[in-house]
């Protein structure tokens with residue numbers, strides 16, 4: 513049974529990965545309904561939070577039904593990180609997560625995200641200061657290292673644990689790899705196999721089939737799987753993985769009606785949360801996966817992803833429901 517601080521997250525929990533412009537409250541709620549055990553917000557800038565930038569502050573919203581939820585922040589300046597811990601705490605999350613893994617230039621160049629992998633002492637001291645500054649469990653999400661020649665994740669994870677980090681999620685790539693190549697789970701297993709390690713070690717990167725989740729559990733012996741891209745437009749992935757882990761059998765994919773129902777609710781929740789324009793715009797990236805596999809779908813997908821008004825998107829969904837009624841997904 514894995515625990516993050518005092519929070520019981522079950523046996524081999526499935527965690528929804530933090531994903532910018534994806535892991536928002538509507539999507540997190542859908543993933544939670546489908547079996548995600550812990551969900552994380554997208555990363556939120558500590559500098560944005562302390563400036564009270566509206567966009568950063570809005571990302572703190574959480575729904576009761578999605579708990580336990582972790583809010584992820586990034587930054588490299590101690591005072592800003594500590595101040596943002598106070599701001600984050602006020603919105604009542606269950607966990608505070610620190611992003612030490614984002615590879616993008618504009619983050620890394622400020623020494624934040626994966627940039628901190630070049631200064632492990634700072635990574636450890638920032639984590640320690642944040643742990644001391646809050647009663648909430650503090651978790652870390654990071655990568656294997658800066659590049660292939662500087663992988664010291666076993667030592668880094670142990671140091672983070674020793675300053676009070678409550679769990680660690682490790683993406684099996686280096687910063688230099690960005691998203692290229694395959695995620696390597698062996699160094700993550702090395703972290704787990706360190707006899708001094710007692711906090712949960714969650715694996716991340718390329719868990720894109722139920723079989724791979726089982727491999728992460730049984731072959732690599734990790735404590736849980738953090739899932740990102742495989743869930744975009746496919747929140748059922750969590751349920752499918754759980755079912756397969758428990759029974760060894762594959763669930764039937766969701767029916768067209770279930771997909772339409774989820775897509776409608778997703779859009780409606782997004783509009784309720786961020787307004788018509790952003791709600792319509794930001795739900796678009798999910799539709800391809802919601803309806804993946806339907807032949808000759810391009811015309812309908814275009815309607816979904818180019819309509820600017822929600823009534824047109826809902827009308828397209830009605831049309832898809834009629835046109836492809838009874839379609840059997842494989």
Ligand SMILES: Cc1cc2nc3c(=O)[nH]c(=O)nc-3n(C[C@H](O)[C@H](O)[C@H](O)COP(=O)(O)O)c2cc1C
Pocket residue numbers: 529530531532533534553554555584611613614653683716717718719738739740741742
């Ligand atoms: C669209 C997108 C946005 C992401 N945003 C974040 C983020 O805000 N914070 C973070 O720690 N990782 C972020 N990531 C990385 C994911 O959390 C995850 O580590 C990565 O996608 C590998 O897992 P996967 O193979 O299951 O997708 C993002 C990934 C994607 C695809």
